[in-house]
Amino acid sequence: MDSTEENITASTVAMGSQCKDERLQYLMERLVTHLHDFARETQLTTQEWMKALIFLKDALSPPHPLPISNVLGLSTLVDSINNPKSANATESSVLGPFYTDNAHFTENGASIASQNRGEPCLVRCTLKDTSGNPIPDATIDVWEADETGRYDTQYEDAAGPDCRGVLKSNEDGEFWFKCVKPVSYPIPHDGPVGELLGVLGRHPFRPAHLHFKIEKEGFDQLITHLPPALYLRGDPYETSDAVLGVKSSLLVTPQKVQDPEIAARYGISVSDWDILWDFVLVGEAEGRQLKKDRSGKTGYTVSS
Amino acid sequence: MDSTEENITASTVAMGSQCKDERLQYLMERLVTHLHDFARETQLTTQEWMKALIFLKDALSPPHPLPISNVLGLSTLVDSINNPKSANATESSVLGPFYTDNAHFTENGASIASQNRGEPCLVRCTLKDTSGNPIPDATIDVWEADETGRYDTQYEDAAGPDCRGVLKSNEDGEFWFKCVKPVSYPIPHDGPVGELLGVLGRHPFRPAHLHFKIEKEGFDQLITHLPPALYLRGDPYETSDAVLGVKSSLLVTPQKVQDPEIAARYGISVSDWDILWDFVLVGEAEGRQLKKDRSGKTGYTVSS
Incomplete structure (x- = not known):
């Protein structure tokens, strides 16, 4: 006994x-x-066990329990398990701790960043279903770190939302906005998770990226709950993201605007940056079928 | 990539x-x-993962990160791994969250409980080394739940330490005290750990027991860090301790005092309870050797 x-x-x-x-x-x-x-x-050992319990308690404490899961690769793994890939649909990515629900509505073409920050960047996107039909009137939350690599919520004296906005796709499924060209930045590393990265000899950097949270009735909720991010190709941390969130299907190459006609139309300079992206959303029925196919493989129904 | x-x-x-x-x-x-x-x-699933993170955060939050480790059997396992057994030495047990360092010094023969509580119980112990020599002048912390199954710290209006005391062994290595006969009690189960036990269909009870924390220079610290408890044989939860802490070598059978001579000597009634126990402590050198032997087996040095 x-x-x-x-x-x-x-x-x-x-x-x-x-x-x-x-x-x-x-x-x-x-x-x-x-x-x-x-x-x-x-x-x-007894000491290691006690240290681990206290570390876990600290790492999971407010503001957010996600970072420890992120740096251990668990968040991305759970995403992979739960997010069945459709042939051409946009993949999801790791949700960081910086989404907020207070971003202002931003007209297409306006900037989500306050004035005179970082390198100006135009982002032009389309939103389509898997058959190529445009998706109008979707709600798109966009957020990014500023030119110093910090989100607005990381400033104690933040005046209000900055480098984030809520857009609507037009009848052709298009949305576009100006922002600060994303830069790579360290995840908060003054707490227990940062300490862990330090003793493991791991850097705390994420490659430059832009977050997109897309909502539209009739489309799979996955992209809403695990919003994709676009990662800038060529970033020094492209292959060593501290939270293992990068997917090659989400890499984008920023170009200079160059074309004076484009620059004039969007009110931006030819030497500014230009990012083009086509998002493809899976319909609800198709999403259900993908999950069913997936659970057939594993013997367990993955809920949406 | x-x-x-x-x-x-x-x-x-x-x-x-x-x-x-x-x-x-x-x-x-x-x-x-x-x-x-x-x-x-x-x-x-994504939902299970998120629920688990939030559960863990809550379960590890103050006052104490230990109970979740205890009910998952991890504490006892770590104890087994780290506590090499000596042939005849007293085994260690799970440290619950109820030890405090404010117990009053209690003369041998005095009671650690305030008056008129529960069933009176005499506890008579000896303290010896593995060769059978008495260990005098050791410091022994004793603590227990009261007759309602609650420790003093679980009362909001606690007047001070109760059902706990600090004793010294005499020159013959003996110490003895009166207490409340221990009763089985549920571990705190209003929080996340209790909820988990509930959905798992597990009861939250620990069999009746008495905790002993023993300190004496020159003896192995293990017994200090993972204090043993004596478990009352025949308790309905003897084989289903919610925190898996019971060891058969720590089971004790309480008897009625019976002998009028004993009753008179200890100032207790013949119908009161009597518990007899011989503690055996491992010396420091022997403790080190046991750990060395153990680490030879596993290839890793278990620190003390």
Whole structure:
């Protein structure tokens, strides 16, 4: 009847045998098994165990429990598991802790950034379904770090939302705006997660990117819950994103505007930056089917 | 270069390859591997992942990060891994969240409980080394829940320490005190850990027990850091302790005092309870050797 290094896993699992939720019971059985295997394999010391509990408590504490999951690659893995790929649809990415719901409505063509910041950049996008039909009247939340690599929420004296905006796609499924050319930046690294990266010899940088959260009735919610980001090709951290969020299908190459006609039409200089992107959204029915196909493979229904 | 369900584990581990602390690098590699294997095996959904992060944050939050580790059997496992057994020495047990360092010094024979509480119980102990020599002048912290199953710290209006005391062993290595006969009690189950036990169909009870924290220079610190508890044999929760802390070597059978001579000597009634126990402590040198033998088996030095 004694708990020993050998039998404690079975004892712990057995204690949950009256659980009425089959899925939860399975998750706990696998969790306890992996947790115990980890401790046994590594012959985890009492000090390491206590340090880990305190680290986890600190890392998960407010403002946000996501960064520790992000740097351990778990967020991206859960995204991969839950986001069945459609042939040509835009992929999702890791949701960082900087989305806010207070961005101002921004007319197409206006800037989401306050004046005289960083390198001006024009972003011109289309929004289509998987058959190529334009999606009008979608709501698009855009947000980015400023030219110093900080989001507005990281300033104690922030006057209001900046480098973020809410746009609407027009009847041709187009939306466009001006912003600051994104720069690579370190994720907050003064806390426990930053300390962990430090002792692991990992840098805290994310490659330059722009976040897009897209909502439109009749389209799959995945892209809303795990918003994609566009990553600037050629960034020094393109292949070593601290939160492992980069996907090659989301890499974009910024060009100089060059064409004076374009510059005049959008009220920007020929030497400014220009980013072009076509977003493709999966319809609700198609999304359901993709998840069904996926769960057929794994034996478990992935809920939306 | 894309992060996929298949390659993200290797990518995450590779990002820590510059770590200068070999042990930490190994721990992180095993942690990331188990964490990712768990998510892949269970095809963890986005909702489950988010719920788990928030649950963990809540469960680890103050007052104490230990209970979640306890109910998952991890604390006992870490104890088993780190506590090499000596042939006849007293084993350690799970440290609950109720130890405090404000207990009053209690003369041998006095009661650690305030008056007129529960069923009176005499506890008579000896303290010896592994060769059978008495250990005098050791400091022994004793604490227990009261007759309602609550520790003093669980009362908002607690007047001061109760059902806890600090004793000294005499020159024959003996110490003895009166207390409330321990009763089984539920661990705090109004928070996230209690909720988890509820959905798992697990009861939150610990079998009746008494905690002992023993300190004496020249003896192994393990018994100080992971204090033993004596568990009352025959308790309905003897084989289903919510925190998996019971060890058969720590089971004790309370008897009625019966003998009028004993009753008179200790100022207690013949119908009161009597618990007898011999604690055996491992010396520092022996403790070091046991750990060395153990680490020879595992290839890693378990620190004290």
